[in-house]
Structures are given as C-alpha cells and as structure tokens.
Amino acid sequence: EAGVAQSPRYKIIEKRQSVAFWCNPISGHATLYWYQQILGQGPKLLIQFQNNGVVDDSQLPKDRFSAERLKGVDSTLKIQPAKLEDSAVYLCASSPLRGRTDGYTFGSGTRLTVV
Amino acid sequence: GDSVTQMEGPVTLSEEAFLTINCTYTATGYPSLFWYVQYPGEGLQLLLKATKADDKGSNKGFEATYRKETTSFHLEKGSVQVSDSAVYFCALGTQGAQKLVFGQGTRLTINP
Numbered sequence: 001e002a003g004v005a006q007s008p009r010y011k012i013i014e015k016r017q018s019v020a021f022w023c024n025p026i027s028g029h030a031t032l033y034w035y036q037q038i039l040g041q042g043p044k045l046l047i048q049f050q051n052n053g054v055v056d057d058s059q060l061p062k063d064r065f066s067a068e069r070l071k072g073v074d075s076t077l078k079i080q081p082a083k084l085e086d087s088a089v090y091l092c093a094s095s096p097l098r099g100r101t102d103g104y105t106f107g108s109g110t111r112l113t114v115v
Numbered sequence: 116g117d118s119v120t121q122m123e124g125p126v127t128l129s130e131e132a133f134l135t136i137n138c139t140y141t142a143t144g145y146p147s148l149f150w151y152v153q154y155p156g157e158g159l160q161l162l163l164k165a166t167k168a169d170d171k172g173s174n175k176g177f178e179a180t181y182r183k184e185t186t187s188f189h190l191e192k193g194s195v196q197v198s199d200s201a202v203y204f205c206a207l208g209t210q211g212a213q214k215l216v217f218g219q220g221t222r223l224t225i226n227p
Contacts (some may be wrong), residue, residue: 004158033214042119042204042217043159056214091159095213104215106159 002026004107006092012113018080021110024073025094029105031055034067034077035091037109043091049075082114117142121205121218128195129226136190136221138179138205147208148172148181148188149215154201162190162203197225 005024013019025032030051035043046065048056052072060067064083069075079086089109122137140148150162150172163172168183177192188205205218 031213035215040219042206042219043215044217045214048214093159104161108158 004092004094004105006090006107006110008110009108010111010113012115013082015084015114016081018078019082019112020076020078021090021092021112023075023077023092023107025075025092026096026105029094029096030072031095031097032069032075033093033095033104034075035093037089037091039088046077046090079112082112084114087112087114117146117207117209117216119205119207119216119218121203121221123219123221125222125224127224127226130197131194132225134190134192134195134199134223136203136205136223138188138190138218140186140188140205140207142186142207142209142216144210146210148179149206149208150177150179150188150190151204151206151217152201153204153220159204195223195225197227199223200225 007022032049034046036046037043046060047067049069052069065079067077089111091109092107093104095104118141120139147166149164151159152162153159163174165172165181168181171180179188179190202220202222204220206215208215
C-alpha cells in the first residue's frame with residue numbers, strides 16, 4: 001500500500017510569512033496526526049483528527065497555527081505568521097483504528113526553515 | 116503528565132559491539148511502549164513495541180522488555196552493524212488519548 005504522502009519536502013520562508021503543508025494519509029485511515037519535531041528533540045503532537053473532527057489540539061499554538069481535514073481524507077497545516085522558533089520538521093501520521101497507537105505510519109515530513 | 120526520558124547521545128560504537136540505550140517513562144494507567152528509528156533522510160519507522168508489563172518486543176536483532184516495576188524499556192542489541200546508524204526514539208502510547216509521547220532521541224553511530 002502507498003505510504004503517508006507529504007509535501008513539500010523542504011520549505012524556506014522569512015519570518016512573518018505564511019506557509020502551508022499538505023498530508024495525504026494511507027487510504028482508509030480514519031485518524032490523522034500532525035507532529036512537530038524540532039532539531040534535537042522528539043516529535044510533539046500538534047493536532048489529532050478522527051475523520052474530519054478534531055480530537056486533540058491542546059498543544060497547537062492556535063494564534064498562528066491552523067489545520068483542517070475537510071473531507072476526512074487529506075489535511076493541511078498552516079502557519080501564519082511564522083516565527084524563527086517554528087523551524088522544525090512537520091510530520092504527518094495516520095492510523096486505521098481509534099485507540100491503537102501501534103498502527104501509526106509516519107510520512108517523511110516537511111522540513112521548514114524560517115529565516 | 117506523561118513523559119519519556121532517554122539516554123543522552125550521541126552514542127558511538129564499533130561494529131559488533133553490544134548496544135544499550137536506556138529509556139524510562141512516567142505515565143498514568145498502562146501505556147504501550149515503542150522504539151522508533153529514523154535513518155538519515157527517512158521518516159520514522161516502528162522498530163518494536165510492547166503493550167503490557169513483561170512483554171518483550173523484538174525486531175532486526177533489537178530487543179526491549181517492558182518493565183513496569185522500574186518504568187523502563189531499554190533497547191538492546193548484541194552485535195551492532197554500520198547499517199544500524201540512525202536516531203532512536205523511545206515513545207509511549209497514552210491510554211485514552213491515543214497519542215504518542217516521544218523521548219528526545221539518541222543518535223547512534225557505528226564505526227566499521
């Protein structure tokens with residue numbers, strides 16, 4: 001089966017600009033996650049969707065970050081305006097079963113550099 | 116809250132050496148425990164997992180045992196290879212919230 005697709009692979013922007021990342025999960029996977037991985041740290045959950053509804057966005061900086069999964073399939077994560085500390089790899093993951101963390105599949109990520 | 120603490124890196128070993136990467140956790144309830152690996156330029160891959168106390172996860176010669184009494188899940192391999200060079204992440208899967216909480220990662224370099 002095809003894996004979790006993410007684009008773009010790399011992005012460089014200036015601070016205060018906006019940026020968007022796209023994720024297409026594995027077909028049929030109901031749960032989709034966005035993680036932020038800052039250099040030298042482990043990934044941190046930003047937001048979790050179940051179909052097109054938000055399950056957990058407690059660690060999403062909502063003043064600048066937004067995410068949507070309108071049709072319960074692919075998802076977009078947006079940052080507006082970007083700050084230097086947003087430089088990180090943004091990972092998308094999907095899982096077929098609610099409540100099953102061992103079913104995760106991660107995408108290759110988008111590396112964002114804010115200058 | 117739930118958290119994972121990993122042995123700090125980087126770790127550099129010679130080929131065929133014995134590997135241990137320590138991992139301890141703090142969690143409410145009964146989490147599942149995982150080791151993920153990230154090879155250069157690639158995404159996170161599940162290496163092994165254990166879902167309850169005393170379970171042993173194993174894959175590609177790596178092993179880890181879920182120790183509830185010491186809240187640990189140390190990763191071991193008896194003889195490492197150059198191809199094992201990567202960043203290793205210990206993680207727990209929270210009950211209820213179904214999310215993964217990661218440690219900070221340990222960079223492993225194996226020299227021939």
